[in-house]
Amino acid sequence: MLFSGVEMNFSWISNRENQELIFNFNFNQSLDKNQWFLIGFLNGKRVSGADFCLFKDGTVADGFINSQNELKMDKNQDCEIVESKDSKISIKRKWITCDPHDYAFESGTTQVLFALETGTPEKLPADHHVRHFRFFDKVFPVLDSEDHKGIVFAVENVSFKADTSWCVLTKLDSDVLATKKHIVGWEPVITPGNEAFVEKIEVFWCRYDQESTIASSLFCDSNMAPLERSNCTVPLAVWTASQPKFEFPSKAGQPFGGKNSLSWILIKVTYSKITSKITDSSGLKVIYTEKLRKHDSGILQVGISDISDAVIPPKQSDLILNGFCVSNCSEKLGEKEIH
Incomplete structure (x- = not known):
């Protein structure tokens, strides 16, 4: 990832014994004392409400982003520094903290927010990145059989x-x-x-x-x-x-x-x-x-098909869509269990 000439490589370690994630950041240069770096975790597509760990000048803070994209510090500080040396930073956080502002790490894809800025950390900068990661990937056999x-x-x-x-x-x-x-x-x-x-x-x-x-x-x-x-x-x-x-x-x-x-x-x-x-x-x-x-x-589809009838009209505060499984579909399920 590139931030105004500063390049950053991201990796992580999932520690199952301690139930924590360690996030590793390697920069192509040392960060200035006036620079700060943020990693956040989104519950949806919007950055508002995101939980984050913010690093600046050798310290780390736990916080969240409000509806005005302002950076607010959390009462409970659950982000910890593992290493801070030159251009390498490592931060750890528990999978689940029971803090309502903290993201709970589970299996599946997590939307991760990255930002790097100079000055006082008051608001999420426009120059930020959102990437998708699976922190608990399942190990699959390699598809390389001769047949x-x-x-x-x-x-x-x-x-x-x-x-x-x-x-x-x-x-x-x-x-x-x-x-x-x-x-x-x-x-x-x-x-x-x-x-x-x-x-x-x-x-x-x-x-x-x-x-x-x-x-x-x-x-x-x-x-x-x-x-x-x-x-x-x-x-x-x-x-x-x-x-x-x-x-x-x-x-x-x-x-x-x-x-x-x-x-x-x-x-x-x-x-x-x-x-x-x-x-x-x-x-x-x-x-x-x-x-x-x-x-x-087979593949079981749950929900509503991708059709124009299911599109939410503009400027609607709420919308109710009802769906059901038609008989010619449910009759084919049979009496045996599906595994």
Whole structure:
């Protein structure tokens, strides 16, 4: 990360025995006594309410950001200095402190705020960064078996200057779909340098049967044919920022191919925090095998589909959306337990 010529590298150690996180910061130069550095943790997309640890002149303070983006000190000081030497700083904090202003570290993705400024720390500077991290990553086996094959679903050299979602409609080769296969996992393939901007990658099956359908690549909110996203609602694979590679249990795989298999695929890549023009070719590498596993797996969708009817109208203080599982869906669940 770069702050007005000051470069910073970030790493961490999760200490399970003491239930604490140690954050390590390495700068390309020593910080001046008048400079201060902040690491914060967001509960949502807004920085207001974020919990932070602030380092200045060899000391660290615990605080939170109010609704005016002002830096307020906490009554309970839960940030501690582990090391402060030249250009290296290490700070630790308990996973859970029971302080209402403190972020509780749990499994999943955490939005982390970084800021570096000069002067009195009174307000969050405009020059700050938000990144996504998983501090408690699960260790997955490597997808490198000899019987595994891969297909990369990705956008190709798309360019834009602002936050957006890009969609690609493509068709799988008939040779791949000729017989039933099992998807065993997937992993992100991110264009180097764009890791901070790729927020989510989704791959859907599409119900397109007509021969007139043509492959396309365009903004997801475009009304141009043939991209009708309402036809593409069956999830194949999903990845979100900082998520590691995903692998199904060894006895299960997600089926595709064979008789009556869908063939059209929609790839949707969502970008955020873009401040200048970028060119991207990111996507997901889906790993599959022709050696069928014991069980077929699937993806359970919970919530409301990504459709225009679910969009919150502007200037609404509240909105109620009701959803239910239709009978032709729930009847297929069967009487046995789902594992």
